[in-house]
Amino acid sequence: MQSKGSTGPAIVATEQIEIVAKEIHLFGESSRLSLTKEAELTSDKKTVVHGAGAGLGLAGGATLAGGKVIVAGKGATLVLDAEAKLDGAMVKLNCGGEGGGVSVADRDPKLLDTPRDVKTKKLNVRILDAERRPMGDKRYLLTVDGKPYEKRTSESGDIDVEIPEEAEVGELTVWRDDSPSGSRLHWKVDIEPALPPPNRPAGARARLAHLGYYEGPPVEVIDKRLEDAIKRFQADHGVRVDGKLGPETAYLICKLHGH
Numbered sequence: 001m002q003s004k005g006s007t008g009p010a011i012v013a014t015e016q017i018e019i020v021a022k023e024i025h026l027f028g029e030s031s032r033l034s035l036t037k038e039a040e041l042t043s044d045k046k047t048v049v050h051g052a053g054a055g056l057g058l059a060g061g062a063t064l065a066g067g068k069v070i071v072a073g074k075g076a077t078l079v080l081d082a083e084a085k086l087d088g089a090m091v092k093l094n095c096g097g098e099g100g101g102v103s104v105a106d107r108d109p110k111l112l113d114t115p116r117d118v119k120t121k122k123l124n125v126r127i128l129d130a131e132r133r134p135m136g137d138k139r140y141l142l143t144v145d146g147k148p149y150e151k152r153t154s155e156s157g158d159i160d161v162e163i164p165e166e167a168e169v170g171e172l173t174v175w176r177d178d179s180p181s182g183s184r185l186h187w188k189v190d191i192e193p194a195l196p197p198p199n200r201p202a203g204a205r206a207r208l209a210h211l212g213y214y215e216g217p218p219v220e221v222i223d224k225r226l227e228d229a230i231k232r233f234q235a236d237h238g239v240r241v242d243g244k245l246g247p248e249t250a251y252l253i254c255k256l257h258g259h
Helices: 201-210 222-234 249-255
Strands: 024-027 032-037 039-043 049-051 054-059 061-065 070-071 076-080 085-088 119-124 139-144 147-152 156-164 169-175 183-190
Touching: 024 054, 139 156, 201 222, 201 249, 222 249
Parallel strands: none
Antiparallel strands: 024 032, 032 039, 049 054, 054 061, 070 076, 076 085, 119 156, 139 147, 139 169, 169 183
């Protein structure tokens, strides 16, 4: 089969694909993945492994990057997060100079091909209370692919962060007050692709569902259920109640929903 954007043959599976054999070898232009009794990934140029916001890059040197990196040996550990914590029965520094340790050149991370330049996308979420008023200047904790984003909402209740491009789900906690043990709200967040414009039924339906006006399946036309949701929204916001996605209604839906 030929997939969209492909320049050669492709195998496309919408749900699941299994390849079972005693030995499996996949070849690229200058790389190979071999699955036998062991798994071996080789490349003539560079090898980069990504996963859940962490990565390992091999290109002459090795760079290991992630929100929290743990290196463990027999009786010693190195933990790298916001701080660097080295623990062992005996810790030796500068033992052996360049000959027995790491050269000055290899200490420069710019010389290594690092996977830290992960492609990202913008996530914008507006937090409203039960009366649909913005929860401005509230502490929040957003976790996406294991990485925490902890800040405060804007005055208009917005959360605006850069997250990994392939992220699809997250968890969000918003505190009602500044007490660490105080009342809080918690959601699981489905991170959708860019929504259709708000003047189209599919775009209005998604936004009105997020705002609590619509409950039901996705639609591509204005059916009775979506029309009633639009009317309820219009009545709440002083717009002429006609169940249509006119310019003023579409603008208000987009403004209240956020990006």
